[in-house]
Every structure is written in structure tokens, then in C-alpha cells.
Amino acid sequence: MKIKQIILASRPKGMPDKDNFKTVEITLPELKPGEVLVKPRYLSVDPYMRGRMNDAKSYIPPFQVGQPLEGGGVAEVTESKDAQFKAGDLVMSTGVRPFLPWATAAIFPGGDLRKIDSSIPPTTYLGILGVPGLTAYFGLLDIGKPKAGETVVISGAAGAVGLLVGQLARIQGCRVVGIAGGAEKVKMLTDNFDFDAAIDYKGNPDMSAAVATACPNGVDIYFDNVGGEISDAVITHLNFFARIPLCGQIALYNSTEVPIGPRIQPIMITRSILMQGFTIGNYATRFGEGVKYLSELIKAGKLKYTETVEEGFELLPDALLGLFSGKNSGKMIVKV
Amino acid sequence: MKIKQIILASRPKGMPDKDNFKTVEITLPELKPGEVLVKPRYLSVDPYMRGRMNDAKSYIPPFQVGQPLEGGGVAEVTESKDAQFKAGDLVMSTGVRPFLPWATAAIFPGGDLRKIDSSIPPTTYLGILGVPGLTAYFGLLDIGKPKAGETVVISGAAGAVGLLVGQLARIQGCRVVGIAGGAEKVKMLTDNFDFDAAIDYKGNPDMSAAVATACPNGVDIYFDNVGGEISDAVITHLNFFARIPLCGQIALYNSTEVPIGPRIQPIMITRSILMQGFTIGNYATRFGEGVKYLSELIKAGKLKYTETVEEGFELLPDALLGLFSGKNSGKMIVKV
Numbered sequence: 001m002k003i004k005q006i007i008l009a010s011r012p013k014g015m016p017d018k019d020n021f022k023t024v025e026i027t028l029p030e031l032k033p034g035e036v037l038v039k040p041r042y043l044s045v046d047p048y049m050r051g052r053m054n055d056a057k058s059y060i061p062p063f064q065v066g067q068p069l070e071g072g073g074v075a076e077v078t079e080s081k082d083a084q085f086k087a088g089d090l091v092m093s094t095g096v097r098p099f100l101p102w103a104t105a106a107i108f109p110g111g112d113l114r115k116i117d118s119s120i121p122p123t124t125y126l127g128i129l130g131v132p133g134l135t136a137y138f139g140l141l142d143i144g145k146p147k148a149g150e151t152v153v154i155s156g157a158a159g160a161v162g163l164l165v166g167q168l169a170r171i172q173g174c175r176v177v178g179i180a181g182g183a184e185k186v187k188m189l190t191d192n193f194d195f196d197a198a199i200d201y202k203g204n205p206d207m208s209a210a211v212a213t214a215c216p217n218g219v220d221i222y223f224d225n226v227g228g229e230i231s232d233a234v235i236t237h238l239n240f241f242a243r244i245p246l247c248g249q250i251a252l253y254n255s256t257e258v259p260i261g262p263r264i265q266p267i268m269i270t271r272s273i274l275m276q277g278f279t280i281g282n283y284a285t286r287f288g289e290g291v292k293y294l295s296e297l298i299k300a301g302k303l304k305y306t307e308t309v310e311e312g313f314e315l316l317p318d319a320l321l322g323l324f325s326g327k328n329s330g331k332m333i334v335k336v
Numbered sequence: 337m338k339i340k341q342i343i344l345a346s347r348p349k350g351m352p353d354k355d356n357f358k359t360v361e362i363t364l365p366e367l368k369p370g371e372v373l374v375k376p377r378y379l380s381v382d383p384y385m386r387g388r389m390n391d392a393k394s395y396i397p398p399f400q401v402g403q404p405l406e407g408g409g410v411a412e413v414t415e416s417k418d419a420q421f422k423a424g425d426l427v428m429s430t431g432v433r434p435f436l437p438w439a440t441a442a443i444f445p446g447g448d449l450r451k452i453d454s455s456i457p458p459t460t461y462l463g464i465l466g467v468p469g470l471t472a473y474f475g476l477l478d479i480g481k482p483k484a485g486e487t488v489v490i491s492g493a494a495g496a497v498g499l500l501v502g503q504l505a506r507i508q509g510c511r512v513v514g515i516a517g518g519a520e521k522v523k524m525l526t527d528n529f530d531f532d533a534a535i536d537y538k539g540n541p542d543m544s545a546a547v548a549t550a551c552p553n554g555v556d557i558y559f560d561n562v563g564g565e566i567s568d569a570v571i572t573h574l575n576f577f578a579r580i581p582l583c584g585q586i587a588l589y590n591s592t593e594v595p596i597g598p599r600i601q602p603i604m605i606t607r608s609i610l611m612q613g614f615t616i617g618n619y620a621t622r623f624g625e626g627v628k629y630l631s632e633l634i635k636a637g638k639l640k641y642t643e644t645v646e647e648g649f650e651l652l653p654d655a656l657l658g659l660f661s662g663k664n665s666g667k668m669i670v671k672v
Contacts, residue, residue: 278605
């Protein structure tokens with residue numbers, strides 16, 4: 001059976017572009033006993049994938065040149081030689097690296113798949129109950145440790161993780177301030193997602209003054225998705241004993257040189273600040289706890305959600321590149 | 337009674353010098369009931385005092401221009417109108433700010449003083465059982481959380497805090513690597529204080545390579561007393577889940593501009609690193625725990641100790657300035 005894959009053609013230097021990707025056609029072998037043929041239906045593109053395009057030591061191995069990219073996704077079973085699955089089942093990967101390839105079809109051992117509940121919209125599994133939801137939950141609650149009345153600032157607030165962090169912080173009784181790019185996103189934060197205030201970094205030449213205005217009592221938790229100069233502006237307004245869950249640095253991912261900025265250690269000492277980098281894999285043994293907490297909020301109607309869905313297999317590279325120009329609101333998904 | 341004080345004459349711009357200090361003569365009033373006249377015998381000079389010379393928001397208020405500097409110290413009672421004290425008693429301050437002024441004599445309410453055990457060398461109270469000892473104990477154990485077999489790197493290792501951190505880490509079963517300036521200090525670390533390895537930053541143009549050689553298994557805890565380029569060299573060798581107790585940044589204290597350096601957030605995320613600034617005041621409610629732990633080690637002969645004692649009241653400014661050129665080994669004390 002002939003299928004298409006999108007492979008990593010070359011490693012990017014700085015900002016990636018379409019030339020780093022290539023669509024190829026390959027032939028899949030016949031299914032062996034115990035194997036399952038699936039077609040990816042929804043593929044997730046996420047900022048962390050930029051790191052996997054480099055050949056660098058990180059928490060998950062880099063993509064290999066000449067091999068398909070991969071990421072979170074929901075697939076449909078089209079043929080099965082494992083008795084536990086039949087055509088039409090919606091499944092996710094449960095392998096050591098729980099990813100689907102950027103391909104129109106793929107073969108998995110049945111043991112590496114799990115069925116999902118088809119009464120819930122499948123993209124929920126890539127959003128609230130997936131990597132973004134768990135990232136927001138553990139980063140905010142386990143590292144940030146919010147207390148009622150505290151001020152929480154979130155950069156990249158209109159992204160999949162940021163929108164959830166904001167809502168979870170409000171549920172904890174915090175004042176929530178989001179930073180995002182563009183008037184439309186900022187309006188969405190305050191009007192649709194109940195943020196107490198929002199700052200448009202594209203429209204504010206003096207970000208430090210904007211943070212001071214939005215946070216009259218200073219900042220107790222800075223949930224950082226973006227890094228760079230936006231973070232510089234927030235850090236000077238941190239309170240004594242502030243916490244910084246370090247989730248992403250999308251502003252820096254395309255740097256070709258080591259990025260330079262103000263040293264933050266002196267202020268971290270004088271104000272006794274904690275900063276902790278994390279990735280969701282650190283919490284693998286506690287995913288059940290997070291899914292339970294988030295599921296209950298969903299059932300209670302307490303979490304709103306937005307996603308950007310692009311349609312068409314060939315659009316995967318565009319969708320990934322779009323993350324770096326802030327094309328998405330909420331979770332970015334490609335329907336295949 | 338006429339006494340001498342050393343006052344802050346002006347706030348330094350960058351590196352302080354002798355012109356920032358001035359010796360003045362004042363007259364103390366007669367003792368009132370409940371008051372005690374003391375003469376400082378041992379005064380501690382410490383890196384954090386540099387911060388108090390600026391007019392900046394920090395965890396303790398700045399020194400005031402025209403007023404005497406102050407710091408930890410042991411004094412002798414020379415006259416008392418409080419029945420709990422008599423001439424010859426050795427005392428320390430227990431006030432809200434538990435300091436002695438840089439003065440040849442001072443008056444305290446008896447309630448702000450406590451007697452110390454004269455069977456222990458008085459400088460112990462400024463070292464192992466004082467701020468340096470407690471700083472080492474809480475920074476290493478509470479933030480660093482060392483596990484046997486891990487590698488601990490300490491910058492400013494030949495200072496009062498660094499020498500204790502190294503010994504406490506060895507007691508926890510860690511491999512201990514110290515960074516200090518000069519062949520003599522480095523030899524002291526390995527020969528007298530049982531460090532597993534030591535790096536002379538003044539003799540090593542490629543600090544990153546030196547750290548790699550000294551730490552074949554990478555670095556699990558980086559106890560940072562100095563900041564700047566030495567820290568840059570260590571941070572690239574941190575392991576996944578490394579911890580950085582941020583204790584001091586002496587390399588940066590005399591900067592007049594915001595110091596610039598490589599942004600560390602990306603590596604903190606990819607390796608899930610924790611960095612926490614602290615000052616010993618955060619642990620005020622737990623001092624008893626620390627003193628008990630350290631006292632037991634002292635009694636068991638398990639902690640070695642070194643101090644640099646300068647003699648003469650007029651040498652206080654020199655001793656403080658000497659900290660910034662690394663003049664001291666271990667705790668720097670002025671005998672008055």
C-alpha cells in the first residue's frame with residue numbers, strides 16, 4: 001500500500017522554513033499478526049517540536065533527517081490483525097514515545113495503541129486532556145503553587161497551555177494577567193476567557209510599564225511560555241518569594257546563537273525567587289491525577305477551550321511554522 | 337563617653353572604595369535603667385553588605401548615609417543597668433536586625449542581647465553557628481537536596497559558606513568540586529578540606545573544559561556564590577533535574593549596569609533544572625534545627641573551619657573591600 005509521509009529534509013539554521021520538510025511516497029508492507037493499520041485523523045503541532053528539529057541533547061530524541069516527523073495525534077483503525085481493535089476505532093499511541101508519524105497511514109503493534117472514548121470530541125485528547133492540559137495543570141499547581149489573592153502573569157497566554165493556565169489560576173482565586181500578541185487575542189483573553197487584564201506585547205513599546213499597570217500588587221507567579229524580552233519585563237516586577245514555572249521559550253527557539261539578556265540571578269536572590277524548568281514527561285507517573293482533575297472541571301462546565309484547526313495533510317509544515325508567528329489561538333491541530 | 341564610629345560617607349558607584357567610609361567621633365549618653373554598654377570585640381564582614389550600601393529594595397534595609405555600618409558580631413559588656421548582664425559577659429544582638437554597629441562602643445536595651453557560651457570560641461558564632469553555617473545548611477539541604485553519589489559544584493568554595501557546603505555535601509556522600517581563585521586556595525580545598533577536586537578560575541582560561549574534566553558525570557547541584565562567567569561555565573554541564581541554590585553573586589555586586597549574559601531559561605527547560613534564590617532570613621523559624629545539626633557535627637569533630645582575622649577597628653573598611661578581591665579564606669572577621 002502506497003502512503004505519503006512528510007520527512008525532515010534538513011535541519012533548520014535559525015527560523016525553519018518549508019525547505020526543511022519534504023513529502024515522500026513509500027510503500028507499507030502487509031500487516032503481520034498482532035499489527036494494526038491506522039490513518040492519522042488529527043495531528044497536533046506544538047512548540048516543543050522546534051527543539052526536536054535540532055540535533056541537540058534534550059528530553060526527547062531529535063527528529064532524524066530522512067525520517068517522518070511525529071507528534072501527538074488521534075488515528076482511525078482501518079485494518080486490524082489484533083483482536084482488540086476493529087476498523088473505525090479511534091486510537092492514540094501509548095508507545096515509549098506516544099506519537100503518530102506525519103503520514104497518511106502507519107502500522108503499529110496493537111499493544112502500542114489504546115482506544116479513546118468516542119463520546120468526547122477527539123481533539124480534546126490533544127488539548128485539555130492531552131499535553132497542553134497536563135502541562136498547565138502540573139506547571140501551575142505543582143511548581144507555581146498559587147494561593148488565593150495572588151497575581152499570576154502568563155506569557156503566550158492565548159496559546160493552548162496559556163488559556164488553560166489562566167482559567168486554572170482563576171479557579172484558584174488568583175488575579176490573572178495574560179500577555180499575547182495583537183488586539184484580537186488580548187480581547188479574547190478578557191472577553192471570552194475571563195482574564196482580569198491582558199497586555200498586547202505588539203502594541204506596547206514599554207512592556208515593563210504595561211506590566212506595572214496591570215499588576216498593581218506585583219507578580220507572584222510568572223508562567224513563562226515565551227522567554228526573551230517579554231520575560232525581562234515581567235521579572236523586574238516579581239514579588240518576594242515569587243515562582244516561575246518555566247514552560248517554554250518560543251521567542252528563543254529559532255536563535256542560531258546563544259541568546260543574551262540581563263542576568264536574573266541577582267534579583268532572584270534579593271527577592272528569594274524560585275524558577276523551575278519542566279517538561280510534562282517529568283509527571284508521567286501522575287498523569288492520572290491531572291486527567292481526573294481536568295475531566296471534572298470539563299464536566300462541570302468550568303473550562304473553556306479554543307483550537308485552531310487547519311485541514312489537509314500537506315498543511316502540517318505550515319501549521320508548525322505558524323506557531324512561531326503566533327498564527328494560532330489555543331491548540332493548533334491539523335485535520336488529515 | 338566619646339567613641340568612634342565608621343559611617344557610610346557616600347553610596348558607591350560600582351566598586352566601593354575607602355572614600356565611601358568615614359570615621360567620626362561621637363559622645364554616647366549616660367546609661368538609662370535597663371540599658372547595657374557593650375564594646376564590639378569581633379565584627380563580621382560579609383558579601384551581602386555590598387547590597388546594603390546601595391539604596392535598593394532588598395530583604396534588609398540599606399545602610400543610611402551618615403549612619404554607622406552594622407553587621408554580625410560578638411561584644412563584651414563593659415557596664416550594665418540590666419540585672420541579667422554584668423561586665424565581662426560576651427553577648428550578641430537579638431534585635432529585629434541582629435547586628436552590632438561599626439563602633440568602639442554602643443548602648444543596647446538588655447532585652448536585645450543574649451549571652452553566648454564562653455567555652456566555645458566566640459568567632460564560632462559568626463561562622464559555623466552563625467550566618468555562614470546556617471546559609472550552607474539550608475541552601476544545600478533544603479534547596480539542593482543532595483543524594484549520595486551526586487556531584488556538587490561550589491563556586492566561591494574557599495569562602496566561609498563554600499567551605500561548609502563542601503563538607504556538608506561530603507557528609508551526604510556526594511562528589512564535591514570547588515571553584516576558587518588562586519593555587520593556594522585550590523590546594524587548601526583538596527588538601528585540608530577533602531574536596532574531591534578543585535578548579536582555580538584564575539588559572540583556567542577555559543572554565544567549561546575544566547568543569548567537564550572535574551565532573552565526568554556532570555553536575556547535579558551547583559551551589560552558586562559568585563555568578564557571572566564562572567556560573568556560565570558550570571551551567572552548561574548541569575544534569576537533568578539539577579538544582580541551583582542561588583546564594584550569592586559576588587562577581588556582579590559591583591556592576592553599575594544590569595549585567596548581561598547568556599539566557600539560561602532554555603537549558604533549564606530542556607534539562608528540568610530548578611534554581612532558587614534564598615537568603616538566610618527565609619529560614620528564621622528553623623534556625624534551631626540548623627544550629628542543632630551543625631553543633632552535633634562540631635562536637636563529633638566532623639567540620640573543619642578556617643577564618644581570616646584582621647585586627648584593628650580602623651581596618652573594617654579594608655576587610656569588607658577585601659572580600660571583593662578574594663583576600664579571605666573562610667570567614668572574614670575583624671577583631672576590634
